Amino acid sequence: MKILRVISSMNPKGGGPCQGIRNTIPALQNIGVENEVVCLDAEDSDYLGKDLFKIHTLGAPKGPWAYNKNLIPWLVNNASKYHAIIIHGLWQYNSYAVYKAIKQVLKEQQLQIPYFVMPHGMLDPYFQKAPERRVKALRNWFFWKFIEHKVVNNATGVLFTCQEELLLARQTFTPYKPKNELNVGYGIVEPPQTAPHLINAFKAVCPELKEAPYLLFLSRIHQKKGVDILLEAYYNWITTENISQPIKLVIAGPGLETDYGKSLLDFINKHPVLKSHVFFTGMLSGDSKWGAYHGSEAFILNSHQENFGISIVEALACNKPVLISDKVNIWREIVNESAGFVETDTLEGTIKLLKSWQALSLEDKQIKSKQARQTFEKLYAIKPTALKLKDTLSAYIN
Template sequence: MNPKQGGPCQGIRNAIPEMEKQGVENEVVCFDEPNSEYLGQDTFKIHALGASKTPWKYNKNLIPWLIDNFNQYDIVIVHALWLYHSHATIKALLSLKKQNMKAPKVFIMPHGMLDPYFQNAKERKLKALRNEVYWKLVESKVINQANGVLFTCEEELLLARTTFPKYQPKKEINVGYGIQPPPSRAVKMKEAFTHTVPQWNGKPYLLFLSRIHPKKGVDLLIRSYLRLEKEMEGLPQLIIAGPENHEYGKEMQALAAASPNILFSGMLSGDAKWGAFYESEAFVLPSHQENFGIAVVEALACKKPVLISNKVNIWREIAKGQGGIVKDDTEDQTYGMLREWLSINLLERNKMSRAAERVYKDYFTIAQAANKFINEVKNA
């Protein structure tokens, strides 16, 4: 449940309070040390079983804990794939059924991990081969023996059918996904952001807020921005927000070093994060694969147009609602997307900002998502 891990744990924190309003009690079991500084701040119970071991994230405590506690729950949601926890959950489930003991319904929520991108990306050939073997031996059983597979959007559901052979889930359910409404804009947010990014010139900027990772297309964004700097004057600054102190992060900083207008802020949270959204003019994510993109929806909720690739799985809703610009995940298309945004007049930008918020309210509020999730899972 470390917030630095991004996506799924943030989604869990968004959804549980809304489900509690509807009378659904949730608890979380995870591989965190019980004394982790980020635990103890949530309103729901977290069972921290201690850190996992090995790249497979093995934890000897999980199966015994599940067998001892499964009978307390009606439904179990397994978040993410390819690691020990999904295998262990199905193993514990089958063990209880073999003994004719009460067992909850178990659903798998892959969070995009069945996307064909991961098998087709050139830089992932060895990992793709590993996944093929692991699918045959382990993960296909997890998917096919669970009560169903839960998807955050229709695009994810459809893509999952194309990735592996013998993909035969008992049910495929599009449960949707959403976020809590953002806090109202406040002066303290701007102050926190200014303190965190002192090089900001005080003017609206382009914001990339995500992990700095090859699949996110941040290299496309930087190269496109550098091209535009040679052609246009007075470009807004580009602020890249995400953990950067790693090999790829340093590569991207070196790539961006040619421009003093590309700023790396590090990971932003709290008021500084919301300040980053509110003070920006647009959010940019030319990702090669993005299952849902919580940050994309946070930007929409803050009335910010989103400039994204069509590999962000919620691109259809955004394009339909005219809440941003959608292009292919190539350098030329990313360049064209930025240039298109920069050529839009203020009236059109304001219109797109209003549309962005409408897309959020129409598709991605946490109240809608929680209600749909509960109804779909109950009736599965």
């Protein structure tokens, strides 16, 4: 089986979908599924040559729609080489181009190439309702009306990373009538096991923490992630509960230089008690990132919307229970597997997350840690998720 992935960009700095592709393809190659990628990046992009699979770059796109005149002709000329095509993401030219190219191939070559859409959470109703997204929501409505509903409803199937994403997608746009809704799951590669050099790498980034136990938030510093609510909840918790030695809070991720990030620093300055309890590290990667996971007691992400949350699954893989909101789409799985705690994405809900973790005995925390790892192995390890994707696609490929 040979699959073509179509995505706007494979630049690793974009994270998200392109990282998911990089996670999945090697595991698929090991079970006989060959993958290639076509993307709209410059042909001299500095990331090229670092992956073990073929990436076709067609040149940098133009405008916010990421238009590239080369994509449809390339797809028409090459579609017959593949058993199926997967579109990654919506709202940009790559999804429309696949839809048009597939129609053209059918008409001119009498070939029916199955194609699938993997929206990566882009059909979540949150993005149409969030006040700060009004302009983009209006844009998406027009795009859906004139383009994307044809792309989605004519696809062989829509691929979802979890059941909650599948259910939420039904609430956002009309007409929404996909031929097949397919929950294929999502996986990550096995992280490095804990080791002194990883812990030391993190300590070098955050020396103020010393040996204190801490909760880890690792994601973008963005309003959607609910960091402001997390800080307020943490402040209320340590000041109203009269906890003599509260667990520390480490907030790791890019975005502290933004207006939103600066507002968080202002909050810290207005409440000086937080200066010795909350630590911002900036973006972590490599050894320092894995050291942050392994050194923490638990992971916390009270996000207002999270399609899957790779950082959550990375925490599970490192034996760390997760404290998350019910707006993280894998919350059902976390509850079912007892891999952490789930509450609402409100101030009250976030305080409950902190209290729930604090109330556990050392023995109960150790049990939760084992359940976290078991959840990763059962649901999110890369090998079983790759096999599930292969089996799903095979059912629709002649």
